[in-house]
Amino acid sequence: MYKNSSGWAAVGVLAFAVAVGTLQMTVVVPLLPLLQRQLGAPLTSVSWTLTAGLLSGAVAIPLLSSLGDMYGRRRVSLAALALLVAGSALSALSTALAPIIVGRVLQGAAAPLLPLAMGLARQGLPGHRLPTAIGVLSATIGVGSGGGMILAGLLDGDYRAVFWTLTGLGALSFALVAAVVREPRPSRAAGRPDLAGAALVSVWLVCLLLAVSKGGAWGWTSPLTLGLLCAAAAVAAVWVLTARRTAAPLIEIPMLLHRGTAGATVASFLLGFALFAAITTLSAVAQGTLGASVLQVGLYLLPTTVLMLAVSVLAGPLMRRFTASALVACGSVLVTAAALWLVLSRAGSDLYGAAAVLGLGIGLGYAALGTMAVEHVEPAKTAAAGGVNALVRVVGSSLAGAVGAVLLSSGGAGWSFGSAAVAALLAALFATIYGDFSRKEMA
Structure with missing residues (x-):
């Protein structure tokens, strides 16, 4: 068990690492047109720099979360940060598209840092301090997401400078985690890694996200897109059947079906969709309608970033008075209001106002989702439960990108913001x- 000062220092270090791990997922978005010009490659090929990171992260989340439960979360966190540093350096040194994509695959290994950090916090902190700690860790996802746009703008879209900055931030995170974070009460899950399950999960996620990310370019009714979707469904069905018969599966099906966990899983998927649909559409509106630069887009999203972090600090006191489920529902309603605001009006001042409401809602929802996802599982499986929650959020964000692109090209920004509002409202309902509306303290 950590002492007070060392406990909060560890949480701060882990939150910084989670923010850096999230930063690498969003910083590529505004770089795509630049990479297309500088590398002389078509946009459909350059988009793989984004897709590769999402695919790698989607596969890494359940696998590294499970390995963290088995072999130590601190050790696996350091390995993920080392891969982030290696991938960032490779991308920074590259002058061709292929090695940049390979670097992005390595960077995607940082995606499980949030569930691993949640597991470390649950091991080292007393129950009454966990809501605040998990809230801070969860809300840093928004800080990293908004910070990616700002970083790309501050560095004037220089992809080498962006990747070198990520290299330095990753190395700093590695050094801080190694020096400050400990596993005072190691809790190892029994069994061996479910490699067959990891392979099946990898295959169906790759098929699904490939179809979603490339469906617009290939055609949503093309044989390749439909074939990948059918393959994803078939392999997912096989994975479910084998997971039920495996002693230590990568993802436990009963954990997914538990009433409290299922609510958190669906809400996380829907809020991930709503957040990504909102910020990508806001970026498109700012750059297209208002003629904003990449840096100005980041400034439009600054209220979201700041308020997400501010709300996370209040998560602990709030969850001592209200349940995590109630706070997730309240946050989702605020996200719905922000998206509807942008459906009705998208002037410059409205973008700032809606971004502020969005930050309040996502900050509240994400901070409480971390607790809602793990409060019903035993401590040894905290990282695995958090991994499931993070996984569905990545899938939801990926789907939002594809759906938003279709809606923006056909019906305009209003329809895309409307899809975010619908998703957030459904998250509130789930x-x-x-x-679970009975207040309880986590062990």
Whole structure:
């Protein structure tokens, strides 16, 4: 058990690492047109710099989360940060598209840092301090997401400078975690890694995200897109059947079906969709309609970033008075209001106002989702439960990118913001219907 000062220092270091791990997922988005010009490659090929990171992260989340439960979360966190540093340096040194994509695959290994950090916090902190700690860790996802846009703008879209900055931030995170974070009460899950399950999860996620990310370019009714979607469904069905018969599966199906956990899983998927749909559409509106630069887009999203972090600090006191499910539902309603605001009006001042409401809602929802996802599982499986929650959020964000692109090209920004509002409203309903509204302290 950590002492007070060392405990908060560890949480701060882990939050910084999570923010850096999230930064690498979003910083590539504004770089795509630049990479297309500088590398002389078509946009459909350059988009793989984004897709590769998402695919790698989607596969790494359940696998590294499970390995963390088995072999130590600190050790696996350091390995993920080392891969982030290696991938960032490779991308910074590259002058061709292929090695940049390989670097992005390595960077995607940082995606499981949030569930691993949640597991470390649960091991080292007393129950009454966990809501605040998990809230801070969860909300840093928004800080990293908004910070990616700002970083790309501050560095004037220089992809080498961006990747070198990520290299330095990753190395700093590695050094801080190694020096400050400990596993005072190691809790190892029994069994061996479920490599067959990891392979099946990898295959169906790759098929799904490939179809979603490339469906617009290939055609949503093309044989390749439909074939990948059918393959994803078939392999996912095989994975479910084998997971039920495996002693230590990569993802436990009963954990997914538990009433409290299922509510958190669906709400996380929907809020991930809502956040990504909102910020990508806001970016498109700012750059297209208002003629904003990449840096100005980041400034439009600054209220979201700041308020997400501010709300996370208040997560602990709030969850001592209200349940995690109630806070997720409340946050989702605020996200719905922000998206509807942008459906009705998208002037410059409205972008700032809606971004502020969005930050309040996502900050509240994400901070409480961390607790909602793990409060019903035993401590040894905290990282695995958090990994499931992070995984569905990545899938939801990926789907939002594809759906938003289709809606923006056909019906305009209003329809895309409307999809975010619908997703957030459904998240509120699932958190209300399937959440556990009995207050309890986590062990």
